[in-house]
Amino acid sequence: MSVGDTLRAAIAAGQVGDRLWLYSNYHCNLRCVYCLTESAPGVARRLLAADEMVAAADEAVALGFRSLGVTGGEPFVVAEMPEVAAQLARRLPLIVLTNATLFTPRLLARLRPLADLPVTLQISLDSADPDVNDELRSPKNFAKVVDAIPRLVEMGIPVRVATTGDHNSAEEMERLCALHRRLGVPDEEHVVRPVVRRGRASENDMGVVAAAKDLHPELTLTADGAFWSPFAPTVRGGRLDLDLLVSRTRLPLERPTGALLRLSAANPEGTDTSLNIR
């Protein structure tokens, strides 16, 4: 059985995720308190080259992955990201995780082609209260996000809102949901996920401990190798965590895919991970 056949069967059985994640970079214009990768301005960039991301997408199609994800760091600090995202989305449906704070009119104009492609931008928004949100994420983050989301929606680019953490009470969550609806994001495009106790979250004594069994296996390529999940290639104290490293080899994609499949083979068919962290 080829790696591709095994992957397709594993995806169908729910043993592994159908998305290939690409860490475009590790640097960011923000410094969120729970950041898994200790991203901030000035950290090691750990860039994944644009041509390698596209090559990985080509191989992902051939192997049977069904979608792509780009995360970081902040992907849009990488100068060519709008065009790279378009190239990726011409191969498979794409989600890009972004803080949406860099969307100047000029950058928005470069994003316009994405409206005709299967692209979703996942934007973090942690509270309907600007002060609470900005304390977690960075000063002025709230204002930039609520400005950017309607512009993207108006351009025809689907937006998903991601809320990280369990700090919102029921009433606060309802206010947050009312806000994202007003911004043009429906309820089904709002995800709430726990803080994972890795990276800066661990330094700040936040979040839930997550081991391999708690994280759904989704192959994740970074400049440092291939990892078990997008929650895996974390940085703490400037040091990359290797506990969830699958292989240093990224391409050919068949190699890390095969390694992930071997490691995930112990997961019973159809079972999900205990924390359901996505």
Added chain:
Amino acid sequence: MSRVELLEADQAPFGTRPFFPAEGAASPIVGALAQVPELLEVAMPFIAVVFGPSSVDLRTKEIVVLRVSAKLGCRYCVQSHTVAAWDAGLSVQETRGLCGEPLTMGEREDALVAWCDAFCAAPEPVPRALTARLREHLSEHELVELALLAGATAMLNRFCTSLELPTGASTLARLETEGVAA
């Protein structure tokens, strides 16, 4: 001492954990290779087969490993395999000899040491006469196995020396007990 970080079990990629002992420190070779799990998972089974029990007796194999390591100047491998050689039945005097001027250990083992010296001496083939001398005591498949053992030893000699891997505490303690300079 090491030129690279040697991962402990709790830092290492979870797929490499089976290569770490349940108790005590892992081999520094494991600790280093854990940084590249796809290499560890093929290298360690290979090393286990080539260096472990096989159709050639362990005493013969340890003579090859220790002599090659001594000729190629690998401190880590010499120290580790001096102890392994004792466990395989060699005496302290014999291991001392293999690290310097060999004792006479009988025609079979003397031929083996001469073959190891030729293996290490030059990139050319081992001279036919030395191979023929050894073949009087070993079958062809045993010669093949020992050639691979010598080659794998040379590879690990370079790996361990270049990274300056540290000798384990228990090995150093046994060397000291036997009065062998570490």
